[in-house]
Structures are given as C-alpha cells and as structure tokens.
Amino acid sequence: MLRTVGVALVAGLTFAAPALAADAPAEIKIGTLYASSGRYASISMPVHYGLKLWVEQKNAEGGVYVKAFDKKIPIKLVAYDDQSNTATAATLYNQLITQDKVDLLVADSGSVLTAPAVAIARDHKMFLFDQTGTGASFFSKDNPYIALMADPVSTIWPKPVADFVSHDGPGLGIKKVAILYATNEFTGTQANAFRKFVKESGAPIEIVYDQGVPTETTNYTVIINNIANTNPDAVIHFGYAPNDIAFLRNVQDVGANFKMLFSIYAGLETELLEKNVGEKGLEHVFTYVPPQELKYSVNFGMNMDEYKAAWDKKYPDGKVEFGFNSVAGYTTALVIEKTLSVATSLDQLELRKATFSLSNQLQTLDGTFALDEMGGQIGELTPLGQLELGDHGHLKFISIYPHETATGKPVYPRP
Amino acid sequence: MPNAVKHVLFILVPLIAVFAVLPGLYQNHLLLFNFVTFLILAQGVNIIYGFTGYLPFGYVGFFGAGAYGFAVLVMHYQSPALVAVLAAGLVGVLLGLLLTPLLRLSGAYFAIANLAASLAVLHLVANPALEGITKGPYGVSLTGTFNPSHAYYAALVVLTLTVGGVVFLKNSSFGLALQAVREDSVSASMAGVNVVKMRIAAWLASALVAGLAGGIYAWYVSVFYPDNVFSGEFSIFAIVFALFGGVATISGPIIGVLILYGVYNLIGFTTPQYFQLIYGLLIMGLVLFLPAGLVSLATRRGWHVP
Structure with a gap:
C-alpha cells in the first residue's frame, strides 16, 4: 500500500513539476498610472520613477521571484499617463484591468488620482497597491481590495x-x-x-x-x-x-x-x-x-545610500527630484516584490493575504511596513x-x- | 416624414442602440460610460451655447453640484440611487435658478462670471465647516449604492432625453425662437419672443442635464473628492467637443465627442508622450480652418446637417 502511494506521489510530482513551469506566465504584468503633466505631476513622477527603477533592476537580474511558480519571471510595467485628469485616470485604470489584464494594479500617486481606482479595483476584485493615496475614506472593513504602501494614512500621520x-x-x-x-x-x-x-x-x-x-x-x-x-x-x-x-x-x-x-x-x-x-x-x-534623513536599517531591498546611488546613476539629469516621493515609489516596489515571493498564487485575495502577512515584518528604507485591518498604513511614521x-x-x-x-x-x- | 421623426430614427435611435450593445462587446465599461457622460455634457453645452450663445466656462459647477446632490441624499437619507439621481438634476436646476442673474451678462463677461460661480460652488462644497453635510474636502465614499451597470444604463436614459431635447429644439418654434434670440435679441423681442423666458428655459434645461450627469457619475465612481467632480476639464472637454463637431446641430456634438474623445483615448493608450502635441494641433487646426466645427465641411457645400 505504502509503495503504491509512494509511486503515485513520485509520478504526481514528476508530472506536476513541468505542468507548474508550463503554467508560469512569460511575464508578470504590473499596471500603473503616472501624471507627467498637470497639478499632480510633481508628486507623481518621482513615485513612478522609483517603481520604474526597481522594474529595470529586477529585469536585469532575470525577473522577480514568484513563489506561485517557484521561479524568476520578468516584469512588464504597463504604465499610462493620466495627465492629472481624474476622468482619464478612471478610464485608464479600467483599461489596465479589462484590456491589458494586468496581474497587479498599482495606483497613481496622491489621494485625488487614487480615488477613481478604489471603486474600480473593488468592482473588478483587483487588489489595489495604493502607493501614496492616504485618504481615510478609501479604507473600510467591507473593502478587502486595497492597502496603502508608502505613506501613513492621513488620520495618524500627524x-x-x-x-x-x-x-x-x-x-x-x-x-x-x-x-x-x-x-x-x-x-x-x-x-x-x-x-x-x-x-x-x-x-x-x-x-x-x-x-x-x-x-x-x-x-x-x-x-x-x-x-x-x-x-x-x-x-x-x-x-x-x-x-x-x-x-x-x-x-x-x-x-x-x-x-x-x-x-x-x-x-x-x-x-x-x-x-x-x-x-x-x-x-x-x-x-x-x-526617511532619507533617518536611514532606517533594512531587512529587504536597498538601504537609503544604495538607493540614492542607484537613483543618481539611473537619472543623472536630476529632472525628477530624489526625495520623499521617490522613496515611496521604491517602497511600493519592495512590498510588491516581497508579496510575490510569499503569495502562493496570483489570485487577488491571496496577494492581499501575502501583503498583509508582511505587516510589522518588512523593514525597508521607508521604515517598518505596518497595516491596520482595513489596509491603512500605520507604520512608516x-x-x-x-x-x-x-x-x-x-x-x-x-x-x-x-x-x-x-x-x-x-x-x-x-x- | 417629419424632420423630428427622421432625426430620432436616424440619429438618436442608432446612437443609443450602439451604446446599449457596446458593453457586451467591449470590456472597458468605464470608457464607454465616459463617452456617454461627455455626449450628455456636450449636448448640454449645445443647448445653452448653440441655441442661445452663452458660453458656460463653469458648466462643471452644475455637474459637481449634481454629484454632491446625489451623495448627500445617499449619505444622509439612504435614498435609492435613482431617486438621488433625480435629486441631482433638481440640484442642478436650483443652482441654475440661483445663477440666472448671470444671464444679464454676455460674451466673455458671462463666461468668466460662470467660471467664478463654479469655483464658488466648489469651495462651498469643500468647506470643512460643511463636513457634516458634504464631508467637506475629505471625500465621499458611496459604496452602498455602487452599481456600475445600472449607472451606465441610467446614463443612456439621460442621453436619450438630452438628445431628444436637442431634436425638439432643432425642430420646434421654441428652438427657432431661441436661435433668433441668439442672433439678435432686440429683433426677436420685437417679433414677440419673450427673450428672458427663453434664455432662462435653455439655461435651466442645460443645468438639469449637467446635474443629472453629475449624479450618475457619482453613482458610477462612488468614491470621489470635490476636486474630482468639479474638475475644470469637464467643462473644457464638453465645450471643445461640442465646438469641434459644430453647435446648434444635433449631430455636431455627437461627432465631436466620438472623434475627439476617441482620439484622446487612442493617444492616451498608445502614444501618451505626444498627447499634448497631437491634441493641440487638432484643436488649432479646427480653430483656424473650421471655426464652425466639422459639420461646416458639409454646410459649406450646401448640404443640410441635422
């Protein structure tokens, strides 16, 4: 009996392993928006550049480790320019979900441009990686499809x-x-x-x-x-x-x-x-x-000095300022990377579970990542x-x- | 066949039929919803600007007021969404009534005063002292009524009524009287047209349309800030789309929205880096060569454009 079970297990594993590899996507699609012009460009672009820097860095290393497929997979960043226009942003968020069929959805920077994504993500049951939209109205017990990555929620920040x-x-x-x-x-x-x-x-x-x-x-x-x-x-x-x-x-x-x-x-x-x-x-x-003045010790990703050096190398023209927002973009990227390394599938609620499991565990250059039960950021003060x-x-x-x-x-x- | 029936059969019915069917074929429903919203707003601008000559730079004031009218009813009275949408239209009309003195102005003076009025409404709604009513600047979350597909079809109903209204204006003595007022109010008055009444009627109809559209927009997006629903881009887009197609016609604003908003999204999805250049060139070309809109290409040749 035991022998039969053993043979079955070995056979199962032999067939399962190639099946797992075959199921792995050629790329992990991360969809996001940025504002290259308009009222929110000055906060949006540094955040977006931080995320982009991480994508290029990971792709140069062969991709990001995805536990669900137990291998490194290259990242494809699908990014649209909403030009600080909220109606356009809403359409583009929908485009990312319904047409580009991204695996992970990342909001633009700031509460005003994040607001259209909250309801859309929830409607499509997509977990929203909210970068810096600190609006308290985004987070409620009945909405599991959001978490704030890089700034403390406005209600506790001061x-x-x-x-x-x-x-x-x-x-x-x-x-x-x-x-x-x-x-x-x-x-x-x-x-x-x-x-x-x-x-x-x-x-x-x-x-x-x-x-x-x-x-x-x-x-x-x-x-x-x-x-x-x-x-x-x-x-x-x-x-x-x-x-x-x-x-x-x-x-x-x-x-x-x-x-x-x-x-x-x-x-x-x-x-x-x-x-x-x-x-x-x-x-x-x-x-x-x-955070760039505090230089937190990190247990994941680059520390502040390394990140600053990487930033200066990647963006030597200094057109987009290195600072609080650029750190926020990279912090979002680190949470995504760690989430993918923990999540057992790309199911959106599994991604949420994986992100929440990082709470109080992940220490980045932005401080300790900590979420409340609704997804509001209560660390990184x-x-x-x-x-x-x-x-x-x-x-x-x-x-x-x-x-x-x-x-x-x-x-x-x-x- | 009377012209009005032809216009309904050959413009309104196909337009509504296409937008009723599209959600089954194309998944980005919000893009379709935005098309419908801008079709409503462009026709709203058409009613007030095309038929009376008043350019409403602050048209978004009615839209935002409608959105907040919807929000207040849902938040404080737990109204069903459809009732709240009707209330949003009513809020638009009430705001229109409050602003009727602006109609004493004309040209750029009216446009600027209207813009200032919309900013005043924005700051009133966003005032922290009104947090108990409007949530002030902190944004509203109306997840209880969130139902995008119902909101979409409600928008189609409003679009039907709005285009139907424009068909009426285009084919009735009322619409003719409005155009007479636009061309020469003194002569129109001497011909027995009640100028004040005509202008107020068009103004309130236009406000009603924007209020309803704002209410439905709030229903669809459900989480928003004053800055979202009072964004000046709603006014600018609606005016540009209406002008691009050609005002005082039924088809002009529809053509304007379909082409210009289509191009806007196409560029946004494909070559956003050239967006401002391409869009700017398009609008400059329009102003320089087709100041009466695309429909003037046909009217110059003596063709009738509805």
Whole structure:
C-alpha cells in the first residue's frame, strides 16, 4: 500500500513539476498610472520613477521571484499617463484591468488620482497597491481590495506632532496653539487628526485659532496677522508645498516671530522650499523628518545610500527630484516584490493575504511596513524634527520626537 | 416624414442602440460610460451655447453640484440611487435658478462670471465647516449604492432625453425662437419672443442635464473628492467637443465627442508622450480652418446637417 502511494506521489510530482513551469506566465504584468503633466505631476513622477527603477533592476537580474511558480519571471510595467485628469485616470485604470489584464494594479500617486481606482479595483476584485493615496475614506472593513504602501494614512500621520505638543509642549511653555490648514483631503484630514489627538490627550492646551483656507491661497499676510493677534505659543500649518512656500515667505515679510512653526513640506520637499523660502526662513521650523534623513536599517531591498546611488546613476539629469516621493515609489516596489515571493498564487485575495502577512515584518528604507485591518498604513511614521543651520550654512534635520529617535533637543522658543 | 421623426430614427435611435450593445462587446465599461457622460455634457453645452450663445466656462459647477446632490441624499437619507439621481438634476436646476442673474451678462463677461460661480460652488462644497453635510474636502465614499451597470444604463436614459431635447429644439418654434434670440435679441423681442423666458428655459434645461450627469457619475465612481467632480476639464472637454463637431446641430456634438474623445483615448493608450502635441494641433487646426466645427465641411457645400 505504502509503495503504491509512494509511486503515485513520485509520478504526481514528476508530472506536476513541468505542468507548474508550463503554467508560469512569460511575464508578470504590473499596471500603473503616472501624471507627467498637470497639478499632480510633481508628486507623481518621482513615485513612478522609483517603481520604474526597481522594474529595470529586477529585469536585469532575470525577473522577480514568484513563489506561485517557484521561479524568476520578468516584469512588464504597463504604465499610462493620466495627465492629472481624474476622468482619464478612471478610464485608464479600467483599461489596465479589462484590456491589458494586468496581474497587479498599482495606483497613481496622491489621494485625488487614487480615488477613481478604489471603486474600480473593488468592482473588478483587483487588489489595489495604493502607493501614496492616504485618504481615510478609501479604507473600510467591507473593502478587502486595497492597502496603502508608502505613506501613513492621513488620520495618524500627524501623531508625532500632536504628541510632542501634548506631552512635551506644556513643559516648554506651549499652552496656546494655532492651526491653519488648506482645505483639501490630505491636509484637512491631518488638521482634523492633530486636533483630535491634542484634545484627547487631555493636555492643558488651548486651540486659539483654527482656520481652513482654500488650497489655492497664495497670500497669507492678513491670516498671519490674525494668528499673531491670538498670541499662540505654536503655529501648526498643514498645507501643500505651494501653501508652505507662500506661508513661510509671508511670515518673513510680515516679520512675525512665532515661537514654534510647523509645516509639512519643509521636511518632505526641503530642496524646493529652500529655493523659494531661503535657509533663514526655514531655520528652526518644525517639520516631518523624511526617511532619507533617518536611514532606517533594512531587512529587504536597498538601504537609503544604495538607493540614492542607484537613483543618481539611473537619472543623472536630476529632472525628477530624489526625495520623499521617490522613496515611496521604491517602497511600493519592495512590498510588491516581497508579496510575490510569499503569495502562493496570483489570485487577488491571496496577494492581499501575502501583503498583509508582511505587516510589522518588512523593514525597508521607508521604515517598518505596518497595516491596520482595513489596509491603512500605520507604520512608516515620520518623526517630528526641526531644521537647523549647520556649520556651512546648510540646513540639517534634528529629530525631536518621539524621544527614542531623537537626535537633539528642540529650539524653543524660536530665537 | 417629419424632420423630428427622421432625426430620432436616424440619429438618436442608432446612437443609443450602439451604446446599449457596446458593453457586451467591449470590456472597458468605464470608457464607454465616459463617452456617454461627455455626449450628455456636450449636448448640454449645445443647448445653452448653440441655441442661445452663452458660453458656460463653469458648466462643471452644475455637474459637481449634481454629484454632491446625489451623495448627500445617499449619505444622509439612504435614498435609492435613482431617486438621488433625480435629486441631482433638481440640484442642478436650483443652482441654475440661483445663477440666472448671470444671464444679464454676455460674451466673455458671462463666461468668466460662470467660471467664478463654479469655483464658488466648489469651495462651498469643500468647506470643512460643511463636513457634516458634504464631508467637506475629505471625500465621499458611496459604496452602498455602487452599481456600475445600472449607472451606465441610467446614463443612456439621460442621453436619450438630452438628445431628444436637442431634436425638439432643432425642430420646434421654441428652438427657432431661441436661435433668433441668439442672433439678435432686440429683433426677436420685437417679433414677440419673450427673450428672458427663453434664455432662462435653455439655461435651466442645460443645468438639469449637467446635474443629472453629475449624479450618475457619482453613482458610477462612488468614491470621489470635490476636486474630482468639479474638475475644470469637464467643462473644457464638453465645450471643445461640442465646438469641434459644430453647435446648434444635433449631430455636431455627437461627432465631436466620438472623434475627439476617441482620439484622446487612442493617444492616451498608445502614444501618451505626444498627447499634448497631437491634441493641440487638432484643436488649432479646427480653430483656424473650421471655426464652425466639422459639420461646416458639409454646410459649406450646401448640404443640410441635422
């Protein structure tokens, strides 16, 4: 009996092995969109270039290891240009699924261009690798077809700032806080989350100014005077890069000297802000510390220095900036690579299961990859830091909070 | 056979039949849905611009308001989708009523004021203070009503009504009176045409069409932000498509959408790097050589184009 079973098993394996190889596709199709022009081009292109760099790197090595077929398979990146147009993006996502029949679907960058993909992916039961669409409305318990790869979901992103203000703030003399934000999903949600964290902390912090302004705002002079009239101990500004540039320039123009000034993009797009605001305008500004400053130790993929070297080699013209978004694109790629090396088939729910199995296990140059049960990214948090002028007049990051990653003490009040 | 019947039989029926059958043959249903949406919007622009001469640069305001009308009804009153679509049309009409004073302006002044009005509506909807009603800038998720195939066929019904409306305008004394107002409002008034009433009727019909289209769009996409449904590109595309084909006709906007949106997608799928160049050249060629649209190729030869 045992002998018969053994013979059957050997025969089965002998026939199964070639069958497995024959079933393996010639290529793994990854479908994505990018915006080469329009409003979201500046955030979309670095993300897309990060993904492209990984594809070329893997293909040069003979492909990516796919556990479902136990072999390396070349990747075909099917990428369309949505030109920052959401109606076009929706059509193109559908094209990727229904016509190109991609194996993996990767969203464009940012919440606005990710939004059309959420319902389409769900409708077609495709698991969406959401690169940087942090919108809280994307993630719900009844939608298993999405996970956020590379940025923390907007509802938790500002936690380090809120915790610093609530825990360390009173000791430093921070009692009155002003919140100013641009009224869009990304920064509006961060303002909401910050407000909620501060209130829930029970710290003796009073919010003396809380105002949203249109994202297109370019002149903050009157607003800055209004804020100054409330005598805040800290001013927290949530805006996109153009908002930060206009706000920080106007702060200098008006001559307002706020004791603490926070802005998102001083840290995320430091080079851009430095060009437009100047080193002096950014000195002592509190901001998020991006992963390229933290240089996390990794257990998968290139570390930050290796990635920077690979980026500079691949894109020597410097037309697309290396920074927070380029790291996000490569992080998405690493999650995909690891997912394929774990998933036992290319079934979309199996891909989801494989991606979720990486939570708290995968450490990339972007930090620890961690998902909540709905697919929102709760790892890869950016600590709070402060920009200081170094010896040669160049800006450098001092990590402030949480304390375990701190590299220095805050300069408060701003001189 | 009366002209109206001919127009229905030879333009409307084939158009609807083709778009009713296509989902069975082509899987990118969203592309087909976008075609239908732009056919509705281009005809909506045709009603207000082709027949009255008012160029609605902020036409997307009605579309976005309709989308949010749909969302509010679904989110707060758990309305069935079809009821919410009708409400979206009503929201478009109400917004149109609110903006009727704009009709006192003309030409570029009207176009700019209309654009400003649509931006005002966008910022009202996206205002965080209205989070409890519209979800402000944080986006809506209407997964409960999500049903792309029903939404598609609802869009076909709206397209039928819209093209039917244009057929009526093209073949009725009402439409003739509108065109008379467009050409010379003083003379039309002296001939007994109620100019104000005519303009308001066309304006509200146009707003209704965009509101309904916006509601159905919200039904189809189900997750969106104010920026998605108030994107100025909806206005621009609808106007360009209508002008490309030729306004004040039934077939012009249809031809414009089929060709221009077809080319747009073809380039988008094949050679996106040349997209702006090819599309720009096409539009420049149109403006320079065919300012009255493609249908003028036929009308110049004395052929009648419906």
